[in-house]
Amino acid sequence: MAIRVLVVEDEEALSELLSYNLEKEGFTVTVAPDGEEALILVEESGPDIILLDWMLPNVSGLEIARQMRARVQTRDIPIIMLTARGAEEDRIRGLEIGADDYLTKPFSMSELLARMRAVLRRTRPTLAGDVATFGDIVLDRETRRLRRAGREVHLGPTEYRLLDVLMQRPGRVFSREQLLDRVWGNEVYVEIRTVDVHVGRLRKALNRRGDRDPIRTVRSAGYALDETYPG
Missing domain, CATH: 3.40.50.2300 (Response regulator)
Structure with missing residues (x-):
């Protein structure tokens, strides 16, 4: 990105x-x-x-x-x-x-x-690099591969871009409007609830039973990756 x-x-x-x-x-x-x-x-x-x-x-x-x-x-x-x-x-x-x-x-x-x-x-x-890490999540931008705790995770292109944006600023709360702009671009009209749908898909792909959910939902604000969030 x-x-x-x-x-x-x-x-x-x-x-x-x-x-x-x-x-x-x-x-x-x-x-x-x-x-x-x-x-x-x-x-x-x-x-x-x-x-x-x-x-x-x-x-x-x-x-x-x-x-x-x-x-x-x-x-x-x-x-x-x-x-x-x-x-x-x-x-x-x-x-x-x-x-x-x-x-x-x-x-x-x-x-x-x-x-x-x-x-x-x-x-x-x-x-600056081609590999981003967050906890046990490793995103390789060069190969477009994602692993969590050593297992490969398959994402659709939109979920991949969404995770990439969140991993660039761990802890920062991105509003839905900011995510729309960064993931879909400001020249494309997408309904704001679409962000919630794709966050749900990203969570489903990332989290197996027992995995901590790294995505924090901030009510009336947006989403963030948060290592201290209990999931």
Whole structure:
């Protein structure tokens, strides 16, 4: 599943260049031209990594990073700050407020990609690699095979994508709307109850008699993978 990148950049030429090159590398890219829209998109789409300009209209990049690190739902999303401010004290300030890395403009795409992959390996190893694990569940993206406690589990394509999304952020509660967007795409109309049907199918495939159900249902909110959930 493609890694979702939120590019927060008010220079249109640069945001278009970043989008083009990142999409060519297989990332899914969303662009926010200012700080206010960025905060809305963070809540709505839950990006996997954010490329964040320091100097933005309305809300600065530093304030966005500060707000994200202050909230449980967004504090773990990795941030790479992009800025023309190259002084040492600026870099230190950006890192202290919550950025995972700091890249000074102008920069090369090869350096940016290397920094992104390094940050993802450190903060989201299940995204950076081809194998994701959660408890006794092992999902191999390269072969599209799933095992639980050593036994092979057969999933339909939709259940596979659904599990992949949940395994990318263990513990995070995904709303049904977010799962619709990530699993089916925002250009396809699917009734929201369809999510519940496919979660039921996923549970049936994963859980044999005596197995703990790793999928937690959060009333009026959505679903999450939770190691502490009793099932």
